[in-house]
Amino acid sequence: MLKIKIAGNIIIDHNNTQLSIDPIKKTYNFETNFITHAHKDHIGPRKNDFSTYFTTAPTLEIANSIFDDNKSGKFLEFNKKYKIDDLEYKIINSGHVLGSYSLVLEYNGTKITITSDINNIDTTTTKAATVEDTDILIIESTYGSLMDVFPDRKNEYTKFLKWLMLNRLNGKLPIVACYPLGKTQELVKLICDNTNFEIGLTNDAYKICDIYSKYGVNLKNYLTVNRNLNELDLLILPPQKIKKTLVDAIATASKKSIAFASTTGASFRFGEHFKISDHCDVNGLLDYIVNSNAKQVYTYHGKDIEFANIVNKKLGCYSKALKEIKTFEII
Numbered sequence: 001m002l003k004i005k006i007a008g009n010i011i012i013d014h015n016n017t018q019l020s021i022d023p024i025k026k027t028y029n030f031e032t033n034f035i036t037h038a039h040k041d042h043i044g045p046r047k048n049d050f051s052t053y054f055t056t057a058p059t060l061e062i063a064n065s066i067f068d069d070n071k072s073g074k075f076l077e078f079n080k081k082y083k084i085d086d087l088e089y090k091i092i093n094s095g096h097v098l099g100s101y102s103l104v105l106e107y108n109g110t111k112i113t114i115t116s117d118i119n120n121i122d123t124t125t126t127k128a129a130t131v132e133d134t135d136i137l138i139i140e141s142t143y144g145s146l147m148d149v150f151p152d153r154k155n156e157y158t159k160f161l162k163w164l165m166l167n168r169l170n171g172k173l174p175i176v177a178c179y180p181l182g183k184t185q186e187l188v189k190l191i192c193d194n195t196n197f198e199i200g201l202t203n204d205a206y207k208i209c210d211i212y213s214k215y216g217v218n219l220k221n222y223l224t225v226n227r228n229l230n231e232l233d234l235l236i237l238p239p240q241k242i243k244k245t246l247v248d249a250i251a252t253a254s255k256k257s258i259a260f261a262s263t264t265g266a267s268f269r270f271g272e273h274f275k276i277s278d279h280c281d282v283n284g285l286l287d288y289i290v291n292s293n294a295k296q297v298y299t300y301h302g303k304d305i306e307f308a309n310i311v312n313k314k315l316g317c318y319s320k321a322l323k324e325i326k327t328f329e330i331i
């Protein structure tokens with residue numbers, strides 16, 4: 001028997017053993033936790049026992065670096081088939097951040113793909129998500145509204161680089177709001193491949209850059225911000241750290257005026273905004289579904305109900321938000 005349900009996170013009930021995908025809840029007691037990537041809302045709290053984590057080597061390393069810990073877990077390799085009794089599974093690249101995966105289950109002749117967070121466009125640091133031919137697709141819907149259309153990524157990269165260079169030319173200190181895992185490394189790669197700018201990062205982002213470099217994404221010219229600000233050409237900081245008092249303090253310490261920009265996922269009422277995301281936009285999600293040949297589509301996260309309706313109308317296949325049905329069974 002295989003049941004899939006959502007209760008905070010997705011849970012697979014396999015012959016009455018519960019397997020969890022990304023145990024975000026504080027109270028968890030699953031023996032198997034598929035950890036799809038190391039964003040904080042997917043790796044669970046610090047206290048969790050990583051020995052129950054089934055994940056990739058880079059994800060575990062990033063999780064340990066975030067928690068300043070050294071726990072071990074069980075490693076999965078991409079595209080290799082594994083088995084738990086009569087349930088087969090494998091992981092495929094989800095294109096989201098270093099080490100991230102989608103989970104493909106095969107049970108009784110039915111294939112089920114659970115995407116977790118996906119991006120189906122190549123970035124400076126990640127390859128587009130691999131799409132598996134599947135019967136049932138459970139797909140994230142963070143940007144699942146018809147309004148969620150991102151511009152061409154290469155054009156957005158060019159716009160960002162122009163903004164950066166122009167502000168440096170004018171003697172300003174650019175500050176860019178980016179989460180420490182994923183987009184920070186994408187922008188560091190973009191900047192270090194196109195300029196000689198020295199990039200100031202928080203300790204967390206700095207350590208994650210080292211892990212990216214270790215796994216073959218060659219990042220350069222990044223430093224921690226704990227130094228003379230005049231040695232740095234720009235700062236990349238987590239959105240939650242950006243407060244007016246901090247920006248004022250940086251302006252005073254550096255004796256420079258500040259140019260500010262944010263990226264998708266963090267909106268501010270001021271500065272420039274670049275639509276650079278490590279998720280699919282609505283068209284990317286629809287493309288993913290078409291390429292997967294799924295006959296049933298369940299949506300979760302973000303705009304799940306709205307996106308399920310869009311899938312029904314545009315693609316004509318059965319689609320429902322997972323939270324609306326709560327559970328379904330594969331015979």
Ligand SMILES: [Zn+2]
Binds near residue numbers: 037
């Ligand atoms: Zn994520």
